[in-house]
Amino acid sequence: MEQAALHKIKQLQQRYIGYQLLADALLATGCAFLIASILYRPWQARAVWCGIVSFMVVMGILATIRRPWNTTLATLCRYLNVTYPQLEESSALVIKPAAELNLLESLQRSKVEQEIVHLPGQPPLVMHRVKKAAGLLALALILSAGMLWLGKHWPTAKGGYYFGDKKTTAQNAAPPEKVLPQIDGVTLKITPPAYTGKPARQQDKFTIIAEEGAVVTWHISTNIAVNSVTLLFNEHEKLALTHQKSTEWAAQRLLSKPGFYQVSIDGKLSDLYQIQVVKDELPAIHIKSPRQYTHIDAGEVPRVIINANVSDDYGVNNAQIFATVAKGSGESVKFKDTVFSFNTSFGKHNRQYNLQRTIDLPKLNMKPGDELYFYVQAQDTHQQKNRTDVLIVSIQDTAQLLSMDGLVAAANIKPEYFRSQRQIILDTEKLLKEKDSIGVTTFKNRCNDLGTDQKMLRLRYGKFLGDEEEGSHEDNEHDELGKAENFGNAAMVMDAYTDKHDNAEDATFLEPAVKAQLKATLNEMWKAELRLRLYKPLEALPFEYKALRLLKDLQQKSRSFVAKTNYNPPPLKPEKRLSGDLSKIGSPVNQQTSRPGMDKYETLKKAAGILEQSKHQALSIADKRILQLAAQQLAVRASAQPGIYLKAVGALRRMLTSNVVQPTDRSIIEKAIQKSLPSSKTSPYPASATADMGLAQRYYQNLNR
Structure with missing residues (x-):
């Protein structure tokens, strides 16, 4: 019985350590899943390795804090005494040698051994921690799955969506397009410019989202024989498609600006299709060090370490430092320009570079009192350049600092x-x-x-x-406080x-x-x-x-300085003084004819009123004329911003062609018109004067009497 009880305690010790490590592993796994799901969208494949590293780090931290392997038999016995009252706080007697026990302890030990043998193999407190860790792991898995789902369906900065490892454009998630019944299929091949480094891609929709300078090729197949197929851009530019086969038509165009277009087959026009052009952004430069104004004091190393971060959406081609050394002061100042390059190769045209360059000021023949002006300029693969603000580095001139000029001045x-x-x-x-x-x-x-x-x-x-x-003047005050007559003097x-x-x-x-x-x-x-x-x-x-x-x-x-000024008045003519002759003094007359300018938003304002009236009455011929003019103005705006005004142009055309006004179309048009109109500014105006019925005039006449 003695050996069985001791074996049971050792078995419980091993299970206690194992369950503690299992609970820590479950918590570390939950943290790893959360971190990997957060980093999956920007890093994708590398997010798995980040999850593995985070698991090892969290597991190491938890194990170091808890240290379950340091659990001794005495610690386990104290835990058993608290958990099981039938042990009567005597489980520690089992692990003591029999020779050290007295008669009473031996009797108590024989009683406790029987209770220990019948204890359950899984203590409830340890299992409670394992269950709690398993619940947190399940919650972490649910959150990770939710973040991965949101990452797949969340739009990116340029209008795209992430679906696994493949990025598709916004038109794949858009509703189906309305095409002419004569069109059997369409294939658009978008070839991005060379500076982007992207391969050509194909799509089966008319809506285009392409890079600036991309070449788009249309391949349209019809289900019947047609005479002509034309693309109408922004309602005035036409591009005729060439006839390749009996029902195959093709055309090519370079996209440089946004807008919209329509497909015309034998004079029948399709819906409006959007063209979005993604412009190439300028390179972004962030200077980490030095600060914009750096002052090198005497005794410091005359050296400048430039740390910069350069990034671009398609790739960085080059980055340089343009520096100017200013020597001397006053009219004898001299400038010398120097160009420095970073010790980094830009052949791979990466999107981001962390650059560093150390400039020794003595190598530039800079002495105390000289200043260095420099800025960093970056160039992307599209030959676009961007530069930072000018940073200034000056060396302390100790000779000027120790001069007495500023002290002998009488100020x-x-x-x-x-x-x-x-x-x-x-x-x-x-x-x-x-x-x-x-x-x-x-x-x-x-x-x-x-x-x-x-x-x-x-x-x-x-x-x-x-x-x-x-x-030591406080000692005298303390002596005064120590006197009997000052006892209790709070002041x-x-x-x-x-x-x-x-x-x-x-x-x-x-x-x-x-x-x-x-x-x-x-x-x-x-x-x-x-x-x-x-x-x-x-x-x-x-x-x-x-x-x-x-x-x-x-x-x-x-210091304060006030310059002395002199006033030289013009000479006076004594014969003109006190004469009161004002014949040569004339009052200025300024005549100006002002004509009220034409309000370019008048048509849109009238169209907004007509849309409000259309809720209660049908559109007249004059109303349709005003709406046609408003459609032309919105079409001009849609050619520059198709994502905002193109739906309104289509809704306005449907309203003009049909006699029934749909509430959804009216809402779209009203929102577009409100965005087109300038915001009104409230200005103060005089209050309306009330008629006095001639009382003021009669009161003035009575005063003259």
Whole structure:
């Protein structure tokens, strides 16, 4: 019985570990299916590998967190004690050696062994977790199937639909077309231009969605012998089909603009068929680094790393960097243009490239104070070009930064401690030059002294931002609080231990922009002080220069200059003064004849009113004339935007040919007319004046009496 109980506990341990791993595997499988279904539409075949990788990652994370293999016999016994009350919390006695048990424990063990042998082989808590994981897996499978179904029937950006691994155009999902009864079949061969890299395709519908510059070939077969077959484009361009066999007709045309067309067989016209032209988009360029304005401080590496992402809908042919170096200042500035190429081959004409190029500024003979202007230009396979905005990279001119020109000018001179950052920079550079000639102890002491000077300067600037001072004046206040007569004085305690940041005078001392720049200056000073305290003056030097540059920029912003202006009035003529002669002063007369312009939307507005009246009365001859003119205007718009106005043109023609007005046709035409009309802008207008019956005139006459 003892061996049987111990064997049963070990068996339960193995099943516990196995069920835990099974539950983790079910959860990882559900996550893998969800990720694969999400990535199936853009990546398709690679989505399966992404699902496998995600399964391994999720399974590894869950197993690492739970660690079921670390389940010991003692842990399992505690679980059994909680789950089964008949064990009387004594299942741990079974795994103990018999020599370590006393008489009472031996009696209890013999009782528990019988209960353990009759325990079920599948603990309920473990099975509950497995069932829960299986339910989540079923939910994940349902969601994955739903996303795959939506991915197949969801329209793409260019009007297509995804069905498995094959992309079809929108006309395959459109309703059946209405063709002439003489047409037995049609085959359209669309040959995309060479820059797209797409093969030729065929379709059996008249509606065309093709790339710009594609060549379309029509092959129309008739069920009877006909005399002529013609294609009518946009109601005025005709293309006659050539007679190949007894009932076979063919024609070819280059598509460069959207519109619509009809098939004419012996004078009988078909419905309107749509022509959509997909234009080639310009290459898209995204600059990841550097920023638009990059400033290289003293001590930084004079190097620019350009990271760019170039993409195009059909393929990228080339990408280059056009740079201009500006040297000098004022009238002596000189410019030099340079063209850089990326170290990437564009022979495959991929749709996306991640490009990188490193430019060493010293190789361009750039010195402190010079600037580099550059932009990235990309070209696609259709020879279309696009470029980014100009990016600027400048090198800090330390000689100009250390000059005293901005300080000796008599315009809003700052206090003395606004100029001490320059001395810290000079002392740091001097320390770096003398590093090899002085001892280590002297070097560290001087670094520490410079850090102390930087700290004192930072604290002086902190006064302008309301920072607390570091000092020992608080000890005297604490001594005053310790006296017996001040015990319980709440006002003195609040005054001593609270920060006074709500002073109105301090709040308006500096403007928000100045405060923000001062905070940035204190941040750079703190970084410089940290490096100096760590005996790294070379690393502290760039932060010192940046702090000085921010201070000098702040000082230049606060300068004010008002130019002196002189006023030279014209000479006066004493003989003309006070004479009151206004004979030579004439009032300007401006005559202009304005004629009301023709409203080009008047016909459409009248057509909208006629459509509203057609709900209650039949169309007259004059109404049909106005609707014909409106149909011509909508046809012009349909030639440019067939997807919006082509249905309205067809509905309007059906309305004119038949005496019955269908509500669906009326709704389509009204929506198209509303899109054609400009949006009305509400403008203020004067209120209508009420008639005063001559009271104002009589009141004025009475006043004159």
